[in-house]
Amino acid sequence: MNLWYQFLWVIFPYLALVTFVLGHVYRYAYDQYGWTPKSSQILERRLLMWGVLLFHWGFLFVFGGHVMGLLVPIGVYRSLGVSDYNYHILSLWVGAAVGAVALIGILLLNLRRWFIPRIRRNTDWMRFATDALLLLVIVLGMAATVGYRIYVNQYDLPAEFEYRENIAPWFRSLFYFSPNPELMLEVPLIFQLHTLSAFVLFALWPFSSLVHVFSVPLGYLRRSHVQYRSSNPRASLDRERTQKANKRPPAVEQSRRGE
Ligand code: HEM
Numbered sequence: 001m002n003l004w005y006q007f008l009w010v011i012f013p014y015l016a017l018v019t020f021v022l023g024h025v026y027r028y029a030y031d032q033y034g035w036t037p038k039s040s041q042i043l044e045r046r047l048l049m050w051g052v053l054l055f056h057w058g059f060l061f062v063f064g065g066h067v068m069g070l071l072v073p074i075g076v077y078r079s080l081g082v083s084d085y086n087y088h089i090l091s092l093w094v095g096a097a098v099g100a101v102a103l104i105g106i107l108l109l110n111l112r113r114w115f116i117p118r119i120r121r122n123t124d125w126m127r128f129a130t131d132a133l134l135l136l137v138i139v140l141g142m143a144a145t146v147g148y149r150i151y152v153n154q155y156d157l158p159a160e161f162e163y164r165e166n167i168a169p170w171f172r173s174l175f176y177f178s179p180n181p182e183l184m185l186e187v188p189l190i191f192q193l194h195t196l197s198a199f200v201l202f203a204l205w206p207f208s209s210l211v212h213v214f215s216v217p218l219g220y221l222r223r224s225h226v227q228y229r230s231s232n233p234r235a236s237l238d239r240e241r242t243q244k245a246n247k248r249p250p251a252v253e254q255s256r257r258g259e
Helices: 003-030 046-071 074-079 084-115 117-121 125-154 167-175 189-207 209-215 233-247 250-256
Strands: none
Touching: 003 167, 003 189, 003 209, 046 084, 046 125, 046 167, 074 084, 084 117, 084 125, 125 189, 125 209, 167 189, 189 209
């Protein structure tokens, strides 16, 4: 194994993961007020709504698929009686569908940022970089899932590339602190590019607005409602009464006055 491979599949991933962890600690310690997705809803709503909805829902399921494929060892599926063929059919169709939803979402968000001048002017370079990188990672992921299968069919190569026997154990080996870069030697280029681009994303993550992932307001689901009260209740009551009176149909007004 040459030094280049050691760098790509051991040193670089660890550098990215350490930057990811320490970067978040640093950001939390020194920039809690900047810990936000920095919404641009005030500048444009419609594309944002569709982009955010599609990207977040798509990504949630893509994330679930990665947990199933990368963190759960292949032996678990085999012992449960899930054949490799069935696993791949499921991962192809479901993976492609949810990946396409995430892809359309992130594409809309990127287009909105590049082509609406007032959003472009209010976007910093880190936001451009991470949004574009998300797009790239997802395009490469789709190329690995769908494109590689088309390529395999065209050239009559063995039907499936079993990433649960190389990428997945390599990925887990990083977390056991016993990295096994040899596993990545035979992995097709498109899967390698997808994985490396994801690690670049992880390294930039803590310095971008992506930190908001770790502050999803789940507490909102359980807490009681917050009531907003006026600092001048009499004035608000008067205002409310005036508004109501203005909306009341004329016939009612007349009968109240006894006319
Ligand atoms: C080190 C991290 C990652 C590894 C090792 C990895 C690995 C993989 C593999 C092996 C596939 C092919 C799955 C198949 O053919 O069934 C895939 C697909 C995909 N990946 Fe990743 N991935 C990583 C991170 C990410 C991230 C951060 C994103 C999103 C931003 C992402 C988005 C996708 C998408 C959209 C697909 C295609 C749809 C799917 O199969 O879910 N991946 N990835």
